Amino acid sequence: MRILGIDPGSRLTGFGVIHVLSNGKISYVASGVVRVPAVSLAERLKVIYEGITEVIGAYRPDAVVVEKVFMARNADSALKLGQARAAAVLAAANRLLPVSEYSALQVKQSLVGKGHAQKEQVKHMVKALLTLSGNPQTDAADALACAICHAHHAHSARRQPGLRSRRASRRVRRRLA
Numbered sequence: 001m002r003i004l005g006i007d008p009g010s011r012l013t014g015f016g017v018i019h020v021l022s023n024g025k026i027s028y029v030a031s032g033v034v035r036v037p038a039v040s041l042a043e044r045l046k047v048i049y050e051g052i053t054e055v056i057g058a059y060r061p062d063a064v065v066v067e068k069v070f071m072a073r074n075a076d077s078a079l080k081l082g083q084a085r086a087a088a089v090l091a092a093a094n095r096l097l098p099v100s101e102y103s104a105l106q107v108k109q110s111l112v113g114k115g116h117a118q119k120e121q122v123k124h125m126v127k128a129l130l131t132l133s134g135n136p137q138t139d140a141a142d143a144l145a146c147a148i149c150h151a152h153h154a155h156s157a158r159r160q161p162g163l164r165s166r167r168a169s170r171r172v173r174r175r176l177a
Contacts, residue, residue: 001062001151002019002029003061003062003063003147004017004097004147005066005146006065006146007140008081008085012035013033013084013088014033014034014138014142015033016143017029017059017147018148026130028144031136031144032137048084048091053094053095063098065100065101065147066100067102068103069081069085102153107146122142
């Protein structure tokens with residue numbers, strides 16, 4: 001499975017692509033940033049949409065993961081971030097890709113083990129988990145972290161139903177015996 005993680009922003013939108021094997025091992029594919037010029041909001045959203053559409057076309061992900069918007073002190077910034085996020089989600093939806101969402105807290109918990117980890121800790125774990133030779137850009141690292149978080153959750157979800165069904169079938173066999 002190939003996962004595209006997106007860290008939306010109205011000026012910089014990070015993206016990161018990883019490949020996940022059936023045993024849960026992950027490998028780095030690509031990462032980068034869609035740079036948005038200082039133009040009107042509508043034009044910025046168009047750049048984000050087209051940039052993510054291009055990334056999807058180039059790397060052909062099976063799933064897309066976007067960080068959830070959190071309400072910061074500045075409502076105007078949160079609204080712009082939400083619109084940038086919507087442009088990225090729309091690019092994935094137009095390609096009929098499943099889109100998952102995780103909060104920053106969930107992403108940090110999944111990678112670092114604590115939800116209030118610092119950005120540098122997240123970047124360090126991304127580098128370590130993907131065995132990268134250098135540090136990725138901050139926005140790209142956040143996007144890769146989203147993708148890794150989804151890979152962990154997806155791998156766990158694939159394992160859980162099998163465990164439950166085997167246990168359930170053992171209980172049924174015991175009752176029938």
